[in-house]
Amino acid sequence: MIDLRLLRSDPERARDAQRRRGAPPELVDEILAADEARRSSIAAFEQLRAEQKSLGRQIATATADERVALLEKTRALSSEVKQAEATQEQAEAAFVTAVASMPNLAAPEAPAGGEDDYVVLEHVGQPRDFAAEGFEPLDHVELGQRLGAIDIERGAKVSGARFYYLTGVGADLEFALVNMAMDQARGAGFTTMIPPALVKPRAMEGTGFLGQAAADVYHLPDEDYYLVGTSEVPLAAYHSDEILDAATLPRRYAAFSPCYRKEAGSYGKDTRGIFRVHWFDKVEMFTYTRLEEAEAEHQRLLGWEKEWLAKLEVAYRVIDTAAGDLGLSAQRKFDCEAWIPTQGKYRELTSTSNCTDFQSRRLNIRGRFDDGIRPLATLNGTLVAIPRAIVALLETHQQADGSMRVPAALQPYLQGRETLEPVGAGA
RNA sequence: GGAGGUGUCGCCUAGCCCGGUUUAUGGCGCCCGCCUGCUAAGCGGGUUGAGGGUAAUCCCCUCUCGCGGGUUCAAAUCCCGCCACCUCCGCCA
Numbered sequence: 001m002i003d004l005r006l007l008r009s010d011p012e013r014a015r016d017a018q019r020r021r022g023a024p025p026e027l028v029d030e031i032l033a034a035d036e037a038r039r040s041s042i043a044a045f046e047q048l049r050a051e052q053k054s055l056g057r058q059i060a061t062a063t064a065d066e067r068v069a070l071l072e073k074t075r076a077l078s079s080e081v082k083q084a085e086a087t088q089e090q091a092e093a094a095f096v097t098a099v100a101s102m103p104n105l106a107a108p109e110a111p112a113g114g115e116d117d118y119v120v121l122e123h124v125g126q127p128r129d130f131a132a133e134g135f136e137p138l139d140h141v142e143l144g145q146r147l148g149a150i151d152i153e154r155g156a157k158v159s160g161a162r163f164y165y166l167t168g169v170g171a172d173l174e175f176a177l178v179n180m181a182m183d184q185a186r187g188a189g190f191t192t193m194i195p196p197a198l199v200k201p202r203a204m205e206g207t208g209f210l211g212q213a214a215a216d217v218y219h220l221p222d223e224d225y226y227l228v229g230t231s232e233v234p235l236a237a238y239h240s241d242e243i244l245d246a247a248t249l250p251r252r253y254a255a256f257s258p259c260y261r262k263e264a265g266s267y268g269k270d271t272r273g274i275f276r277v278h279w280f281d282k283v284e285m286f287t288y289t290r291l292e293e294a295e296a297e298h299q300r301l302l303g304w305e306k307e308w309l310a311k312l313e314v315a316y317r318v319i320d321t322a323a324g325d326l327g328l329s330a331q332r333k334f335d336c337e338a339w340i341p342t343q344g345k346y347r348e349l350t351s352t353s354n355c356t357d358f359q360s361r362r363l364n365i366r367g368r369f370d371d372g373i374r375p376l377a378t379l380n381g382t383l384v385a386i387p388r389a390i391v392a393l394l395e396t397h398q399q400a401d402g403s404m405r406v407p408a409a410l411q412p413y414l415q416g417r418e419t420l421e422p423v424g425a426g427a
Numbered sequence: 428g429g430a431g432g433u434g435u436c437g438c439c440u441a442g443c444c445c446g447g448u449u450u451a452u453g454g455c456g457c458c459c460g461c462c463u464g465c466u467a468a469g470c471g472g473g474u475u476g477a478g479g480g481u482a483a484u485c486c487c488c489u490c491u492c493g494c495g496g497g498u499u500c501a502a503a504u505c506c507c508g509c510c511a512c513c514u515c516c517g518c519c520a
Contacts (some may be wrong), residue, residue, distance in 0.1 A: 039479090042479080042489085043480085045489085046479085046488060046489045046490090047488080047489095049488090049490095050488065050489075052500080052501080053489095053501090055500080055501090056447065056500075056501050057447080057448075057450095059447065059500075059501075060447035060448050060501085061448050063445085070500085071500055071501095072500090074500040074501075075500050076500090077500080078499085078500050078501085128448095163483065213441090243476095243477095346480085373477085415466090
């Protein structure tokens with residue numbers, strides 16, 4: 001939820017942010033009107049309630065005679081109070097509906113426009129030149145099969161399209177990547193976490209995933225649980241309704257969790273392989289910090305992602321996502337996209353978002369500072385999304401004989417193996 | 428899943444049977460002061476939290492006794508539902 005003070009003091013900036021997202025600017029004025037209605041209904045209710053209370057106090061000490069008259073008065077007042085309360089609740093609900101649909105204000109620096117309007121910030125590393133090496137690269141499906149690392153056919157048999165098994169070295173690779181990621185995070189001062197992957201509606205709503213992203217979310221209607229699409233959800237909700245002492249900031253968490261995504265609306269997109277799947281495991285970084293620190297922290301998260309990608313020894317670029325592609329909660333987002341040889345494209349491997357105080361306001365996460373209590377900023381960033389990392393590793397480090405070279409940093413996590421070798425046909 | 432118990436202002440706790448003078452009692456802790464070679468002890472005072480009116484440390488209002496409803500002129504207190512925790516039983520990885 002956006003900062004109302006900001007909206008009131010500078011509505012034009014909010015309208016402009018909406019335009020740059022390609023979203024309706026009138027929403028700002030609807031919210032302001034709803035807020036006005038809400039505030040006046042609250043004032044009316046509070047005044048009546050105060051009168052009622054004072055009458056109640058008089059009744060308590062009144063004589064029997066006085067009591068009759070006072071009761072008469074307060075009975076009439078009671079229905080007024082109920083009326084005012086109902087009005088206030090209605091106004092509150094209307095306000096919440098309006099404000100909940102408003103996305104975070106895109107940062108002034110975020111490029112205007114949609115998905116294709118990103119700005120490339122930098123390139124790191126050179127895409128490998130297979131032509132110069134004299135062989136045609138295989139895609140990760142083929143490589144995964146030869147290494148006995150990925151079983152897509154049986155994934156489909158058991159669970160359907162966009163499911164897979166990681167087998168043998170594939171499974172080893174996941175544990176290696178997770179351990180390496182957790183070691184890096186721990187070394188950087190993160191608290192490691194394993195959060196629940198099923199959450200109540202509040203957590204989902206509070207992190208902004210029941211808005212435009214709702215179609216992509218799995219829901220268990222019997223118990224009203226949601227399957228998280230990222231551990232950002234349980235990590236943000238972790239400190240909901242809490243006031244954190246400023247001295248304990250920033251708080252950094254690194255969580256391992258499964259992620260579930262319907263991938264609705266991506267029919268026909270990335271249908272081959274494990275690049276886009278309904279379930280995968282991920283290690284996510286998450287920070288709670290003061291608002292003034294958010295931008296610097298965003299850069300730090302990006303820095304840790306780059307440190308990670310360097311260990312994978314993949315070529316990548318960093319893009320500044322356009323306003324229209326930010327999602328509900330983010331004010332700015334950087335994606336690291338690795339070069340995928342057989343696709344001839346850079347594809348998203350990690351993503352880091354600055355949500356400023358948007359999630360904090362929804363989840364009631366605040367900090368206690370010398371000068372008062374204020375909402376905190378929350379930020380998140382991928383360290384490793386397993387299937388995409390495996391795709392990039394397999395394709396980038398494949399060798400002419402169908403084996404895969406293991407990057408030096410990863411070797412200690414793979415029992416010292418320097419290459420992963422193809423297994424015999426069959427199985 | 429079943430039975431029983433518990434949930435009060437940082438922590439412990441009184442109040443609930445029998446609704447109003449509760450602006451929620453007391454202790455611990457914490458803060459201020461006094462006393463005092465220093466410290467401890469002792470003495471006196473203060474201390475639920477949040478939101479809003481306000482830019483505001485004063486002041487005013489509302490909300491807050493696990494959560495949500497209900498009854499009532501009036502709910503910590505009565506009724507209903509839910510949640511969490513504890514004990515025991517059952518079941519399971």
